Amino acid sequence: MPENAFRTELHDSAMALGADYFGIADLTPASGMISGQGGEDIAGYPRAVSIGVALLHPVVDQLRRSIERPAAVSYRSHCYDVINTRLDQIVSRLASTVQRRGWHAYPVAASKRIDDEQLCAIFPHKLAAHLAGLGWIGRNCLLITPDMGPRVRWATLLTDAPLAATGQAMEQKCGDCRLCVDICPVRAFTGRPFRADEPRSARFDAGRCDRYFSMMRKKDPETAVCGLCLHICPFGNRQVPASPHGLQEQEGRSP
Secondary structure, eight states: OOHHHHHHHHHHHHHHTTOSEEEEEEOGGGHHHHHHHHOHHHHTOOEEEEEEEEOOHHHHHGGGGTTSHHHHHHHHIIIIIIHHHHHHHHHHHHHHHHHHTTOOEEEEOSSOOOBTTTTBOSSOHHHHHHHTTSOEEOTTSSEEBTTTBTOEEEEEEEEOSOOOOSOOOOOOOOTTOOHHHHHOTTOOBOOOOOOTTSOGGGTBOHHHHHHHHHHHHHHOGGGOOOOHHHHSOTTTOTTSOSOTTTOOOOTTSOO
């Protein structure tokens, strides 16, 4: 089967299964970083199929009242449990399709930590989405899409199938906006813009964020949510006006 036809087949299958975003990333430029996080076997896959599912605005908009139990339970149930399951099922189905074509396929779960010291998964989903041209990495260390902002959850299929990349790394469009940095209740973000040659720790104290969640889980596991840095981002948030901090590019916001 021609390469473009196979890519189209995967795209159409993903959309039919409930995906909102689809992209192919060339991972070879980032193999060193991938190896450091997931090991040589994971870094041996030269391509990634990035799958995203958009979160529902009314559910995310409730995060401004996340201290209220109904809002917290709704967000945790839909934006974590339901969407993660949906993503994992899509990627698993695509992996089977790739394998039937004679290529290797490794589905990476939407949200599974493998290292409690580095606080990371086996592979960074936002890296695949970024390299596939689906968005940029913001000051909140989330993947920011032009239309939905960070209101998207991701899963990834790693493969050696010879699929052409759908795009290239998108330039950061946050401008001088620091809304996500300023709203963080534990000041976990430094405010530094993303740079591929810098470690995550230069921008984000993952331990501080994790300890905050652990404290909330001890009180009530069902209401342990935050998401304020996701909620406040002007990209995707129809309720937040242009930032007074100097955000210049707003054409990607939802109407």
